[in-house]
Amino acid sequence: xxxxxxxxxxxxxxxxxxxxxxxxxxxxxxxxxxxxxxxxxxxxxxxxxxxxxxxxxxxxxxxxxxxxxxxxxxxxxxxxxxxxxxxxxxxxxxxxxxxxxxxxxxxxxxxxxxxxxxxxxxxxxxxxxxxxxxxxxxxxxxxxxxxxxxxxxxxxxxxxxxxxxxxxxxxxxxxxxxxxxxxxxxxxxx
Numbered sequence: 006x007x008x009x010x011x012x013x014x015x016x017x018x019x020x021x022x023x024x025x026x027x028x029x030x031x032x033x034x035x036x037x038x039x040x041x042x043x044x045x046x047x048x049x050x051x052x053x054x055x056x057x058x059x060x061x062x063x064x065x066x067x068x069x070x071x072x073x074x075x076x077x078x079x080x081x082x083x084x085x086x087x088x089x090x091x092x093x094x095x096x097x098x099x100x101x102x103x104x105x106x107x108x109x110x111x112x113x114x115x116x117x118x119x120x121x122x123x124x125x126x127x128x129x130x131x132x133x134x135x136x137x138x139x140x141x142x143x144x145x146x147x148x149x150x151x152x153x154x155x156x157x158x159x160x161x162x163x164x165x166x167x168x169x170x171x172x173x174x175x176x177x178x179x180x181x182x183x184x185x186x187x188x189x190x191x192x193x194x195x
Contacts, residue, residue: 083112090116154181
């Protein structure tokens, strides 16, 4: 398509393209109509370009605008759903929310999903094991029961240096054992 502009009007040379005959048709239109057609053509090109763009950014902005309105209601619904699923620990709540976001699902749907339940159970088990073993000291564990006179009286033999390394505790146990033999207390399990 060949278009030329003149002061009094505009000429358009249009190749019809039919049959390959090479005919060119010339149309004369006023300059105002030519400019209006060019503006319309430009706006159509912009609309076509906008339609070809991916729609994801537009959806993100609409959800960002919608979230502040839904935020109090949405957070309340999430809390109710989490309570209903007996999820109260902050790590479990964070796992539920991150999984819902990652899977692009509602929180209520994630809470009923078997894969999520497996992940949640594994996390709770690991946390429970960590809490249970955190009180155990590393190294050779020592029992405080061996440091009591009752243990050694029941055993019937005095502690050795390797059994009770503290000298004062060994002396206390030995005195208690001697006092027990003087009073002739009999224990049924000795």
